[in-house]
Amino acid sequence: MSGSDLILYEEEFRKIEEELQKLYLQTNAKVVFLIDKNGQPIASAGETRNLDTTSLASLTAGNIAATGGIARLLGEKEFTILFHEGEKDNIHISLVGQRVILVVIFDRRSSLGLVRLRVRKSTESLVRIFNDITSKSERERVEGRLDESPFAEISDEDIDNLFR
Amino acid sequence: MSFINYSSREINCKIVYYGPGLCGKTTNLQFVYKKMNPDQKGKLISLATETERTLFFDFLPLALGDIRGFKVRFHLYTVPGQVFYAASRKLILRGVDGVVFVADSQIERMEANMESLDDLRINLAEQGYDLDKLPCSIQYNKRDLSSIAPVESMNKLLNPKHIPHFEAVAVTGPGVFETLKNVARQVLIEMKKHY
Numbered sequence: 400m401s402g403s404d405l406i407l408y409e410e411e412f413r414k415i416e417e418e419l420q421k422l423y424l425q426t427n428a429k430v431v432f433l434i435d436k437n438g439q440p441i442a443s444a445g446e447t448r449n450l451d452t453t454s455l456a457s458l459t460a461g462n463i464a465a466t467g468g469i470a471r472l473l474g475e476k477e478f479t480i481l482f483h484e485g486e487k488d489n490i491h492i493s494l495v496g497q498r499v500i501l502v503v504i505f506d507r508r509s510s511l512g513l514v515r516l517r518v519r520k521s522t523e524s525l526v527r528i529f530n531d532i533t534s535k536s537e538r539e540r541v542e543g544r545l546d547e548s549p550f551a552e553i554s555d556e557d558i559d560n561l562f563r
Numbered sequence: 564m565s566f567i568n569y570s571s572r573e574i575n576c577k578i579v580y581y582g583p584g585l586c587g588k589t590t591n592l593q594f595v596y597k598k599m600n601p602d603q604k605g606k607l608i609s610l611a612t613e614t615e616r617t618l619f620f621d622f623l624p625l626a627l628g629d630i631r632g633f634k635v636r637f638h639l640y641t642v643p644g645q646v647f648y649a650a651s652r653k654l655i656l657r658g659v660d661g662v663v664f665v666a667d668s669q670i671e672r673m674e675a676n677m678e679s680l681d682d683l684r685i686n687l688a689e690q691g692y693d694l695d696k697l698p699c700s701i702q703y704n705k706r707d708l709s710s711i712a713p714v715e716s717m718n719k720l721l722n723p724k725h726i727p728h729f730e731a732v733a734v735t736g737p738g739v740f741e742t743l744k745n746v747a748r749q750v751l752i753e754m755k756k757h758y
Contacts, residue, residue, distance in 0.1 A: 404757070405566045412570035437658030438622075438638065439566040439575045453605045457622045457638065461610070464654040465619070549567075549574060549633040550755035558748045561627040561635055562740065 405435055406536045412442065414528050419444040422521040426514050428505040429488065433525070435499050436460055445504075455502075459492055463500055482511065493518055496526040565660050565754060573634045576750050577658055578743075581683050582665035583675035584616070584644035587704040590733040591665060592623045592639055595743060598736070599625060617643040620655050630751070637747060644679070653686045661698035661750040662687075663742055665733075666721055668703050668711040676721055698749030701728045702742045707735070 407415075415433060423431040423444035432443035432452060438460035440452050462481065470478045481492040491503040491514045501522065503514050566575040580588040589609065596607040605624035612618050621641040628635060642652040664683060666676040684694045703717050714730060722728055727745050731738025 406758075407566075407568045407570060409570045412568065435566060435658075437566075437577055439577075441566075441568075451606055453624045454608050454622065457624070457640075458608065458610075461619060461654070464657060465651070468650055468654055549572075549631045550751070550758050553630055553751060553755050555748075557630045558744075558751055561630070561747070562744050563628075 404536075405439075405441075405532075406539070407441070407532065408535065411528055411532045411535070415442045415525070416444065418521055418524050418528065422501075422503070422517055425517045426503060426505060427509040428503045428514065430502075430504045432456070432502050433495070433499055434460060434502065436463065436494075436497075441499065459500060459502055463492065463494065480515075491515070491518065493522065495522050496529055498529055499525070501525065565750075567633075567758070571634075572632055573636060574630070574754070575636045575638065576660040576747075576754075577638045577640065578661045578663065578746055578750065579655055579659045580639065580641040580663045580665055581652075581656075581679065582644055582704075583667060583672060583679040584646070586644060586665045586667040586672070586676070586679075587731075587733040588641035588644060588665050589615075589617055589621050591663070591702070591704075591731075591739055591742070592621050592641055594733055594736050594739045595625070595639065596623055598740070603627065616645065617641055618648070619643060619651050627747075635751075637750075639743075646678075649682070652682070653689065656686055656690055656692075659687075659690075659692070659697070660753070661746040662694070662700075663746050664699065664701045664721075665704050666701060666717060668705045668717065668730075669708055670710050670712050673712060673717075673720060676717075680721055695724060698746055698753050699726050700742050700746040700749070701726055702731045702733075702738060703728060704731045704733050704738075706730045706738075707732045 419431045419442055430445035430447055433441045434456040435441055438457040440456040466478050479494045483490045488504055488506050493501050495501050505514055580591055582588050603626050608622040610619035623639040625637045640655050642655045687694050701722055729738045729742045733739055
């Protein structure tokens with residue numbers, strides 16, 4: 400397992416949620432969510448109840464990965480923004496600090512220009528938060544936070560129970 | 564790359580099913596999907612061609628249960644097995660925590676198995692992973708067919724490091740959960756070493 404595992408603590412998670420909530424309100428979007436590049440949903444704001452965010456996250460990450468593959472074939476480092484326009488809903492996908500993916504789903508109550516503008520601002524804040532997360536994880540790793548680790552005393556029985 | 568969320572108390576891991584074309588990777592996921600309780604599984608997503616060949620990946624999220632108050636989720640992915648989808652295969656391996664190598668037991672597919680295993684090793688290395696250090700199980704699938712190689716000779720060809728291997732018939736289920744459980748166990752034990 401590589402050292403790039405993502406570990407989120409309460410404080411940073413709250414900051415991320417606040418930032419997404421802000422973006423959601425400012426863009427008049429339907430849903431805003433953040434996923435990691437490997438397809439794990441991290442946080443969201445807006446009406447997600449009728450949305451399969453797990454599948455959406457995995458497909459979006461696949462989309463970004465495929466686009467990244469195309470970019471490299473063309474000699475580009477990455478295409479940082481993807482935009483899909485539908486009849487009613489549109490989806491704006493952008494990379495945040497090469498690490499996570501910010502997704503905004505919006506309809507005609509908003510506009511692409513507004514979404515792009517606000518996403519750019521939010522991206523700056525989110526990059527800062529994720530830099531903090533990375534340095535905090537490193538610190539925790541060095542200092543050890545084993546007392547709270549869910550794995551500290553994991554037993555064979557615990558693992559067996561998962562499949563019952 | 565696992566994702567541990569202390570706020571929502573969740574652990575998320577990624578397992579990738581790898582192997583040559585038509586070895587039964589998608590069938591493994593379909594069987595897991597069929598047998599899991601509805602409250603433990605999400606949608607099974609297949610990005611496939613009209614002839615049901617995997618084009619990009621299949622995806623199945625599983626919520627298995629709790630360990631010490633943390634919800635454990637496994638995201639299962641398959642890669643497209645066909646040789647010419649090499650570029651897509653590499654992408655799916657990003658952030659992988661554990662691999663299931665599904666080998667086709669039919670004698671005439673041994674070369675394809677070996678080729679795919681080499682391809683796995685190379686693609687993992689490109690992402691900075693070492694197959695010998697990554698949690699991995701190997702599944703000898705299609706044991707119900709007639710022209711199959713004996714397990715000993717498959718082990719000799721494909722499994723010189725003696726990683727855990729399982730005989731399976733993914734279509735009807737034998738061996739499917741044994742393989743998944745084994746790799747899940749290895750992933751969690753590996754995480755235990757780090758956290």
